[in-house]
Amino acid sequence: MEIEQINKYVGSKIKDYRKYFGLSQEELAKKIGVGKTTISNYEVGIRSPKKPQLIKLSEVFDVAIDDFFPQTDSTRINVSSTLSEINKISSQLEEPRQKIVLNTASSQLEEQEKAKRAVKPKPKVTPLFDINSPLTDEELQEAVDEAVAFDGVPLTDREKELYKHLLRETWEEDHDRG
Structure with a gap:
């Protein structure tokens, strides 16, 4: 132009x-x-x-x-x-009506920012241990320490113990050691 x-x-x-x-x-x-x-x-x-x-x-x-x-x-x-x-x-x-417009815009911005923060990247899934080698207590403890509930909330101590027991039992069944 x-x-x-x-x-x-x-x-x-x-x-x-x-x-x-x-x-x-x-x-x-x-x-x-x-x-x-x-x-x-x-x-x-x-x-x-x-x-x-x-x-x-x-x-x-x-x-x-x-x-x-x-x-x-x-x-x-x-x-x-x-x-x-x-x-x-x-x-x-x-x-007074301008303040309503401002408040509405502010709440929309806050809602938009909250929505952006709520979008969390999905965690990368990595194997906790080698399925073909013996399961050590250290690997088992690491798997339990990294475990979280389905909604992302950390497990309670009781849930960790149960999870640890189930992991050990499942691994041993899969390897004919139970």
Whole structure:
């Protein structure tokens, strides 16, 4: 995209936001510390705002700086427009309702983070001992120490003793030693 096209795009976004918020060019100019003519030049694409003015514009309209520029990635457009729409709507709410939106967003984020933490990688299954060699007490104890219940909870001492007994008994039966 040519620089002139980008300037026109940025200008049209500024104009759209300005009108959406019901501001005159003069009112917007005062809010960001420039002259009315500068806003007019932005809107027709003669000039493009520099970084400090872009920051002030994004604060006035409560949008991301990226929202003033054309996006090439369709996913980014969707995310950006969704966030932009949320900002536009919530900025029109009275403060008590804005707090409800904030609380809802916070609880959604917390729930999302909790869900991410809850996903645990499946443990790698490795043989506890060589099935063809004699089972030593050390191998048996290691197998019991590493054992956990089906839900991942550590075994109680009683469960460990039972598990140890069953492992020994099973191994001996499988090797005709019982």
